[in-house]
Amino acid sequence: MHTMDTTIERAWSVLEAVPDPEIPVVSIRELGILRDVRHGEDGVLEVVITPTYSGCPAMSQIAQNIAQAIEQAGLGAHRVKTVLAPAWTTDWITDEAREKLRRYGIAPPAAACSNAEKPIRFVPYKKEAIPCPRCGSTHTEKLAQFGSTACKALYRCVDCREPFDYFKPY
Numbered sequence: 001m002h003t004m005d006t007t008i009e010r011a012w013s014v015l016e017a018v019p020d021p022e023i024p025v026v027s028i029r030e031l032g033i034l035r036d037v038r039h040g041e042d043g044v045l046e047v048v049i050t051p052t053y054s055g056c057p058a059m060s061q062i063a064q065n066i067a068q069a070i071e072q073a074g075l076g077a078h079r080v081k082t083v084l085a086p087a088w089t090t091d092w093i094t095d096e097a098r099e100k101l102r103r104y105g106i107a108p109p110a111a112a113c114s115n116a117e118k119p120i121r122f123v124p125y126k127k128e129a130i131p132c133p134r135c136g137s138t139h140t141e142k143l144a145q146f147g148s149t150a151c152k153a154l155y156r157c158v159d160c161r162e163p164f165d166y167f168k169p170y
């Protein structure tokens with residue numbers, strides 16, 4: 001067990017400010033990507049991240065941004081450790097980040113249900129209404145399963161006629 005020391009505290013504060021490369025209005029902390037900052041067994045500063053959607057090309061960019069933030073703060077050697085379990089879920093996105101996404105024009109993900117709660121296959125899903133991030137109308141339609149990135153679907157608001165990205169629950 002290591003107690004909180006100043007290196008860890010400073011690392012948290014610089015890393016909390018690292019923006020997501022794809023959605024710069026939210027930080028990697030707010031998205032739930034940044035999991036832990038600690039000393040490894042050899043004493044080296046260890047930054048623990050969990051990737052979002054597998055294959056999201058942003059992950060190497062995130063590791064670079066972390067390295068840059070650590071170097072600029074003069075925190076010395078570090079390593080980025082990628083932890084895959086438990087798997088990242090959109091449920092880890094903080095409420096503040098959801099609000100920032102909405103203001104940015106991206107509909108935040110609806111709560112994802114855990115595997116145990118998923119309805120039995122072949123039972124039709126109740127069609128989920130995705131509210132428009134601009135006007136709040138639930139009168140929206142899906143245009144494409146993939147929006148600006150694979151993590152998002154492209155929707156259009158029937159009322160204000162604006163297209164928007166929906167951050168798919170995962």
Ligand SMILES: [Zn+2]
Binds near residue numbers: 157160
């Ligand atoms: Zn609208």
